[in-house]
Amino acid sequence: MASDSVILVTPRTILRPMKLSDILSVSRAANSAAVAQYMRNRFPSPYTEADAEKWIKGLLAKERPCGFAIADPKTDEVIGGIGIELGKDVDFRSAEFGYWLGEDYWGKGIMSEVGKAFAEWVLKNIRVTSEYEAGKEFTLTRLFASVLDGNDGSRRVLEKSGFVLEGIMKRGAYKHGKVMDQWIYAITQED
Incomplete structure (x- = not known):
């Protein structure tokens, strides 16, 4: 792994772009009904190597990758994923914040450590332009996340x-055949 590809280092993880060699470790960490339980419906369960390959290729094909691997610094194995989805139009200075972590790593404070560091990094480093103000760059002013009712662990992480x-x-949401509430969290910064 090239050291210049690492975007963040936390005490127990590194955050870096995904790569095709991550297919096996992504599918291993993501292939859990407990991980998928509160994710968007587009997050497959079971999570196969083909699903991991499709997701990674999708990230790599983007002009501006906004999804990253949470990896073990000793082995470079992917243990989770984190990223943002940039807003559009009047929401172009906002982004949705999302993440997942392999079940084996839950309850250890890893995601809180990573979430805080990544949110700070995004608000400081991600620059966006408005399609209506050509050539003018801005930082993001708001990150938000929605959490399905019952996902108390994710609420604590945020x-x-x-x-x-x-x-x-x-x-506001429909998952597993039932209508559910969504808890909306945000972090903001001044211009």
Whole structure:
């Protein structure tokens, strides 16, 4: 792994771009019903090597990759993923924040450590342009995340990462055949 590809180092992880050689470790870490339980419906379960390959190739094909591997610094094995989805139009200075972590790594404070560091990095380093103000660059001013009702672990991660509860979208999501509330968290910065 080239050291210049690492975007962040935390006490127990490195964050770096995904690569095709990550297919096996991504599918191993993501292939858990418990991991998929509160993810978007587009997150496959079971999570196969073909699913990992498709996801990684999708990230690599983007002009501006916004999804990264959470990797073990000793082995370079992927143990999770983190990223943002940039907003558009009037929301171009906002981004949705998302992440997942392999079940073997839960309950150790890893995701809170990574979430805080990544949110700070994104707000400081990601530059965006408005399609209506050509040539003018801006930093992001807001990251937000939605958490499905019942995912208390993810709520704690966001709170420890500096995100604040903005509200609850009552009956705002549909997962596993039922309508659920979504908890909306955000972290902001001044211009």
